[in-house]
Amino acid sequence: SVKNLNESEKKLRDNLIASLEENGNAYSEMKNRLEDADSIEKVKQLAIDFKNWRSLVYNPKVEKIISFTLVSLEKNILETANQRLEKIKSDLEKLEGAKLIKKEETAGLLKKSIASLNRANELNHQAKLILLKNLSETGPQQAEETPAPKSLVEESLKEIRIAYKIFIEIGNLVKARIAK
Numbered sequence: 001s002v003k004n005l006n007e008s009e010k011k012l013r014d015n016l017i018a019s020l021e022e023n024g025n026a027y028s029e030m031k032n033r034l035e036d037a038d039s040i041e042k043v044k045q046l047a048i049d050f051k052n053w054r055s056l057v058y059n060p061k062v063e064k065i066i067s068f069t070l071v072s073l074e075k076n077i078l079e080t081a082n083q084r085l086e087k088i089k090s091d092l093e094k095l096e097g098a099k100l101i102k103k104e105e106t107a108g109l110l111k112k113s114i115a116s117l118n119r120a121n122e123l124n125h126q127a128k129l130i131l132l133k134n135l136s137e138t139g140p141q142q143a144e145e146t147p148a149p150k151s152l153v154e155e156s157l158k159e160i161r162i163a164y165k166i167f168i169e170i171g172n173l174v175k176a177r178i179a180k
Contacts, residue, residue, distance in 0.1 A: 002072040004079075009072065012135060016065050023061070026053055064135060067149040071127050074153050078124055081117055081160050088113075088167060092174075101177045109170050116163040123156035 005013060030050055037043045089110065095101045127149040134149070 113166040120159035127152035
């Protein structure tokens with residue numbers, strides 16, 4: 001359901017879905033084993049095997065899918081935030097041209113919001129690069145020193161929240177100046 005994917009991202013999405021669908025065979029095998037289990041020991045062993053399978057096979061696939069989804073969805077959020085920033089810059093230029101506000105009144109706040117969105121974009125880009133590397137590897141998801149895409153997206157979203165708080169601050173400042 002993720003929108004605005006380019007062709008390579010669509011291919012990745014389809015590959016992730018296919019990898020998840022592969023789990024059907026494991027579920028069928030586990031179901032057959034459960035139906036054939038005729039002792040508590042066999043049921044306990046099945047539970048252990050299922051838990052191990054989830055840890056080693058299923059969970060890493062789900063983690064990759066979650067990371068892909070978060071990175072892709074955040075790309076759309078960033079586009080919206082960047083469009084909002086451009087609208088604010090345009091509105092401020094109009095207000096400055098009409099002599100309703102002075103550029104220096106909002107310049108510092110505008111600079112901070114731009115820095116936050118730049119940081120958010122960079123974090124999202126890093127998350128995407130790590131995700132693409134993880135998706136191309138067949139082994140472990142990531143090296144210990146490499147941050148998880150999910151944590152980078154969380155940091156990026158914090159930066160977007162900061163930018164929006166600054167947008168509100170700019171709006172309040174402009175309203176106060178115009179009301180004078």
